Amino acid sequence: MEQKLKEILENNRHHVDQGTLPTYIPQLAKANKNALGIYIADISGEEFGVGDFQYPFTIQSISKVITLLIALEDRGPEELFQFVGMEPTGDSFNSMMKLEVVRPSKPFNPMINAGAIAVTSLIKGNPEEKFQKILDLFRKITNNDTLDINLDVYLSEKKTGDRNRAMAYFMRDVGVIDGEVEENLDVYFRQCSLEVTCRDIARIGRFLANDGALIETGEQLVDPRYAKIAKTFMVTCGMYNASGAFAIEVGIPAKSGVGGGIMALVPGKMGIGVVGPALDEKGNSSAGVKILADLAKTYNLSIF
Numbered sequence: 001m002e003q004k005l006k007e008i009l010e011n012n013r014h015h016v017d018q019g020t021l022p023t024y025i026p027q028l029a030k031a032n033k034n035a036l037g038i039y040i041a042d043i044s045g046e047e048f049g050v051g052d053f054q055y056p057f058t059i060q061s062i063s064k065v066i067t068l069l070i071a072l073e074d075r076g077p078e079e080l081f082q083f084v085g086m087e088p089t090g091d092s093f094n095s096m097m098k099l100e101v102v103r104p105s106k107p108f109n110p111m112i113n114a115g116a117i118a119v120t121s122l123i124k125g126n127p128e129e130k131f132q133k134i135l136d137l138f139r140k141i142t143n144n145d146t147l148d149i150n151l152d153v154y155l156s157e158k159k160t161g162d163r164n165r166a167m168a169y170f171m172r173d174v175g176v177i178d179g180e181v182e183e184n185l186d187v188y189f190r191q192c193s194l195e196v197t198c199r200d201i202a203r204i205g206r207f208l209a210n211d212g213a214l215i216e217t218g219e220q221l222v223d224p225r226y227a228k229i230a231k232t233f234m235v236t237c238g239m240y241n242a243s244g245a246f247a248i249e250v251g252i253p254a255k256s257g258v259g260g261g262i263m264a265l266v267p268g269k270m271g272i273g274v275v276g277p278a279l280d281e282k283g284n285s286s287a288g289v290k291i292l293a294d295l296a297k298t299y300n301l302s303i304f
């Protein structure tokens with residue numbers, strides 16, 4: 001399989017040229033556009049990577065899956081879904097359009113920025129406690145104690161995150177979030193700046209493929225019902241306004257981030273981590289999407 005994976009990676013390398021590095025978070029524009037890696041973390045414990053699987057990148061929107069799990073544990077679905085919806089938007093991940101035009105004003109889903117900011121605000125505790133909870137869960141799931149934020153990316157996003165700021169202030173005005181907006185955003189910016197490799201995100205995928213239990217110890221870290229909710233959102237909204245096409249062409253739960261990572265999984269089988277920092281016009285890794293499509297076709301991975 002390793003040989004085949006290398007082939008898939010090389011066959012899709014040219015799709016890097018169709019992507020560009022994001023510039024709205026200036027530090028992300030410094031990434032290596034040509035880095036390309038894949039990592040597989042099987043539920044039986046087997047793992048391997050090809051290409052630049054050790055290339056470090058920031059997790060960005062992939063973190064939204066983890067914060068959703070924590071907020072579900074803290075609040076339960078009934079309370080959480082009073083503040084965040086369950087529907088795809090058809091708009092870009094950082095769009096604020098529907099926030100005002102659709103009533104009642106609540107973000108459409110937890111995978112877009114507005115929804116994720118609301119979800120992070122629902123995690124219990126002061127900002128330090130919130131971030132510590134996020135970091136602890138990340139470290140446990142990835143079995144990586146050194147996992148931490150990339151300070152440059154964090155500061156870069158904090159400095160330039162006015163669109164997120166605008167949405168957060170609006171959401172406080174309409175009662176979706178409460179408390180100090182800047183403090184909430186700070187937690188959100190930090191969760192997005194966590195630096196990972198393909199191995200880390202593949203292990204997150206495997207954790208979800210295993211219904212929220214660690215494969216090493218069997219410890220059930222999150223309620224399987226919440227793991228199911230997270231996976232369902234990954235299918236319907238995980239690739240933003242490309243989720244429909246991705247479901248047809250690839251057909252597995254996946255979550256992308258503007259750091260170039262895509263965390264994907266095959267339920268009951270494996271987690272897959274892919275990185276390729278050049279992004280398509282929807283903000284998904286241009287080569288990463290093609291690699292996953294190729295993988296899914298080759299190994300018949302679609303869940304549909």
Ligand SMILES: NC(=O)CC[C@H](N)C(=O)O
Nearest residue numbers: 060061093113192257258
């Ligand atoms: N799509 C993404 O990865 C977006 C996350 C990014 N931190 C932002 O808020 O814009």
